[in-house]
Amino acid sequence: DVEEQWERMEDVVDSLLEKADICMDQAKGRDNQGSSASVVTQSTPQVTHSKVGYKVMHSSNIPRPQLTFPDRVDNSLAPFQRKIQDKPNALVPLSNGTPSAANSGDEEWDSHHQSLGIADHLVSLPHPYAYEIAQLEHPASLFTPHTPQPFLPFDKTPAQWIDTLEALKVVTRKLEGQSEIAVDLEAHDMRSYQGFTCLIQISTRKEDFLLDALVLRPHLHLLNQAFTDPSIVKVFHGATMDIEWLQRDFGVYVVNLFDTYHATKVLSFPSHSLASLLLKYANVNADKKYQLADWRIRPIPQEMLQYAQADTHYLLYIFDLLRNELLAGPSMQEEGEKKEEEEEGAEIDPTQWMRDVLKRSNNTSLRKYEKPIYDAIRGRDKGGWGKLLERWERPLDGAQMAVFKAVHAWRDQVARDEDESVRYVLPNHQLFSLAERCPVDQAGVIACCIPTPPVVRMHASDLALLIQHAESEAL
Incomplete structure (x- = not known):
């Protein structure tokens, strides 16, 4: 298992x-x-090399960022309170109405839920963009093969460090003019009960941005303007936790998600990691040795910044290639499968695999963060x-x-x-x-x-x- x-x-x-x-x-x-x-004071960051090849970037005496968060940490058993206050790109207004149901189908379990004080009427509010995701009409560009747009040389594309409101506003304006963006998050949960996001990486076709999520925490809701825009494809890899972290920490939601992880599943790749995609399509050997890094460290060492930047820098190029493979896939099925479909009178839909990925991605973006019970x-x-x-x-x-x-x-x-x-x-x-x-x-x-x-x-x-x-x- x-x-x-x-x-x-x-x-x-x-x-x-x-x-x-x-x-x-x-x-x-x-x-x-x-x-x-x-x-x-925080000590100088140090790297510890483990026997299995991982590098543990750590530093002692790191101040606890959550002590300065403007939103109070709530680890109680009370339901999660949504942080979204306004709703860009809305088809229906933001509602504070009926909470979502918590029934699991297991009467004994649901009864126990009630004994814990988390019965249906106490569960958090519905997903604020559920209707928009359900009604989403994906851009036609997702169903048309494209010549992949090569990524810019990594060593000639310095990541832009964003840690002021003014700089964040500039970034959000740039994002609103894109047809697709790549996104990733880095979080910390060792010295926190629920955890918190420390860094957000966003790449366009020409620029890479690293957003200091600790400093910008009260302002990152501004990303909703682009992240919920149905005309912009948001490319993530393995977005399940990222979707929940964005909600938990900033009240940010994603409409029109393309999760490259789901693409690897539909295409039946032998490996489904981002590292395997980087090697396959960009000929990049990803240094995943900083997965154990402590992202609370400030300033973040240069090697950690490069690690974070690489997670999104190549992702739009990979998206281009995956899109073409998904659209070509149904017509390249084994001859036996094609004959069987022809005998049944079914036409081959060239967009079938792409639609499958988008359906799975929509389900991921519909996930809701709930506090641990x-x-x-x-x-x-x-x-x-x-x-x-x-x-x-x-x-x-x-x-x-x-x-x-x-x-x-x-x-x-x-x-x-x-x-x-x-x-x-x-x-x-x-x-x-x-x-x-x-x-x-x-x-x-x-x-x-x-x-x-x-x-x-x-x-x-x-x-x-x-x-x-x-x-x-x-x-």
């Missing part, structure tokens, strides 16, 4: 990052017993105890299971309160160590968690009491 293997890989990577972050805190003398009166009873939420337990190789007895659930719930609540990721608060392997060993004092808790996460060190006594209580309740 691909999803399960991906989650296992995430656990390994998260564990490495957790250890690096905790060890850097300890090396800098941060004991988390209280805030220091001295001014803490916590399912204490069944553990079926993302990152829930039930899913985590399925990946653990050793069984837990009754008392250990009670401790596991109690500490798992404690971890989630502390992460919400402190706006940290659950894996930063307490890594999964340490969570299981606590469940299996059931320490009953502060020293025992710390002994189970080496290196000791700062939050665990602060709350070791509370954790010991929680474990004692959970264990006694189970006996």
